[in-house]
Amino acid sequence: MPVLRVATINLCNRQDRWQERRHLLVEQLLETVPDLVSLQEISFPVRQGRWLRQQLNLRLSGSDKSPYHLYQQPKKHLIKGYYEGIGVLTKLPVIYRDAVGLGYGGRVALRLNVELPTRQTLDFVAIHLHHVPADKQARLEQTMKLVAWLNGRRRVPRQIIAGDFNAVPTEPAIQYMKQAYRSAYAERYEREPLATYPTALVSTDGWAGCLDYIFVSTAVPPIHHAQLFCTRHAPNDNTLYPSDHVGVLATIQL
Numbered sequence: 001m002p003v004l005r006v007a008t009i010n011l012c013n014r015q016d017r018w019q020e021r022r023h024l025l026v027e028q029l030l031e032t033v034p035d036l037v038s039l040q041e042i043s044f045p046v047r048q049g050r051w052l053r054q055q056l057n058l059r060l061s062g063s064d065k066s067p068y069h070l071y072q073q074p075k076k077h078l079i080k081g082y083y084e085g086i087g088v089l090t091k092l093p094v095i096y097r098d099a100v101g102l103g104y105g106g107r108v109a110l111r112l113n114v115e116l117p118t119r120q121t122l123d124f125v126a127i128h129l130h131h132v133p134a135d136k137q138a139r140l141e142q143t144m145k146l147v148a149w150l151n152g153r154r155r156v157p158r159q160i161i162a163g164d165f166n167a168v169p170t171e172p173a174i175q176y177m178k179q180a181y182r183s184a185y186a187e188r189y190e191r192e193p194l195a196t197y198p199t200a201l202v203s204t205d206g207w208a209g210c211l212d213y214i215f216v217s218t219a220v221p222p223i224h225h226a227q228l229f230c231t232r233h234a235p236n237d238n239t240l241y242p243s244d245h246v247g248v249l250a251t252i253q254l
Contacts, residue, residue: 001253001254002116002117002118002253002254003224003251003252003253003254004035004036004116004117004122004251004252004254005032005033005034005035005036005249005250005251005252006034006035006036006037006038006124006160006162006184006214006249006250006252007029007032007034007036007037007038007162007214007229007247007248007249007250008037008038008039008040008126008162008163008164008212008213008214008247008248009025009029009037009038009039009040009212009229009230009242009243009245009246009247010039010040010041010128010164010197010212010243010244010245010247011025011039011040011041011042011043011048011049011052011243012041012201012202012243012244012245013041013042013043013048013084014043014045014046014048016201016202016244017201017240018043018046018048020234020240021201021234021240021241021242021243022051022052022055023055024230024232024233024234024240024241024242025052025230025242025243026052026055026056026059028229028230028231028232028242029052029056029229029230030056030059030060031229032229032249033060034089034249035090035091035092036088036089036090036091036092036112036114036124036160036162037088037089037090038086038087038088038124038125038126038127038162038163039052039086039087039088039089039126040086040126040127040128040163040164041084041086041128041164042072042084042085042086042087043083043084044072044074044083044084044085045083049070049072049087049089050070052070052089053068053069053070053089056068056089067091068089068090068091069089069090069091069094070087070088070089071087071088071090071094071097071110071112072085072086072087072110073085073086073087073099073108073110073126074108075105075106075107075108076101076106076107076108085108086108086109086110086126086127086128086163087110087126088110088112088124088126090112090114090124092114092115092116093114093115094112094113094114095113095114095115095121096112096113097110097111097112097113098111098154099111100145100146100149102127102129102130102142102145102146103138103141103142103145104130104135104138104142105130107128107129107130107142109125109126109127109146109149110125110126110127111123111124111125111150112124112125113154113156116158116254117254118254120158120254121156121158122156122158122159122160122220123150123156123158123159123160124160124162125146125150125159125160125161125162125163126162126163127146127161127162127163127164127165128163128164128166129142129143129163129164129165129166129167129173130142130166131166133166136167136171136172136173137172139165139166139167139171139172139173140171140172140173140176142173143165143173143176143177144176146161147176147177147180157217157219158217158219158220159181159216159217159219159220160214160215160216160217160220161177161181161213161214161215161216162213162214162215162248163212163213164211164212164245165177165211165212165213166211167211168209168210168211169192169210174213177213177215178215180217180218181215181216181217181218182215182216182217182218182220182223183213183214183215184213184214184215184216184223184226184248184250185213185214185226185248185250187222187223187226188223188225188226189226192210192213193210193212193228193248194208194210195208195209195210196209196210196211196212196228196245196246196247196248197209197210197211197212197244197245197246198244198245199231199233199241199243199244199245199246200233200238200239200241201239201240201241201243201244202244211245212245212246212247212248213248214226214248214250216250216252220252221252221253221254222252222253223250223251223252224251224252224253225250225251226248226249226250226251227248227249228246228247228248228249229246229247229248229249230242230243230245230246230247231246
């Protein structure tokens with residue numbers, strides 16, 4: 001029976017020791033080799049997404065052309081010197097792509113319609129919501145716009161939405177998502193992760209929480225396995241992690 005592995009990881013842009021931590025990211029992605037990966041905070045000036053795709057492909061096939069292809073979407077409102085966006089790494093054929101603006105600093109959602117090994121199609125959506133902790137209503141507005149977009153023109157039954165929602169499980173945005181979608185991690189463990197942010201890569205005031213999720217529509221088969229990944233620090237430095245977030249990975253039996 002074919003399986004589908006999907007994941008999400010926030011790259012933390014080029015900040016916080018990117019040159020040192022980037023090989024940790026590659027190594028830990030290679031341990032799982034997801035079919036689809038939602039990426040957030042991609043730095044375009046340093047070609048971060050392209051570098052990651054190239055390194056994964058060279059290690060997997062000896063060529064920078066396959067098995068992964070990269071699709072990127074910049075924020076619509078660009079701040080000088082901080083040109084970033086979201087993206088998807090995919091091993092699956094892409095039938096079409098589109099995007100929608102979500103406001104609040106030019107946030108966007110990127111959708112790839114992909115062909116599964118079963119010849120069915122699936123929408124895989126990368127998302128990164130508004131980051132200000134107090135602005136819960138803004139994130140609810142963004143999720144409502146997202147769901148309306150996905151279920152409007154070109155709707156397909158099988159949908160997976162993955163990314164950094166910048167919202168803890170009790171927030172209205174996450175509760176709204178759970179009215180129509182299943183959380184992959186919670187489906188396996190009956191709860192969300194205790195925390196996906198931060199790692200010891202960054203200094204904080206001690207707060208930690210779950211901000212990263214994979215949601216699937218009712219037409220997607222049951223989740224076979226779910227886990228956190230990109231969770232290990234460098235062997236000789238317990239403050240050097242692949243990112244300031246850990247990732248979420250889910251396996252689905254098709």
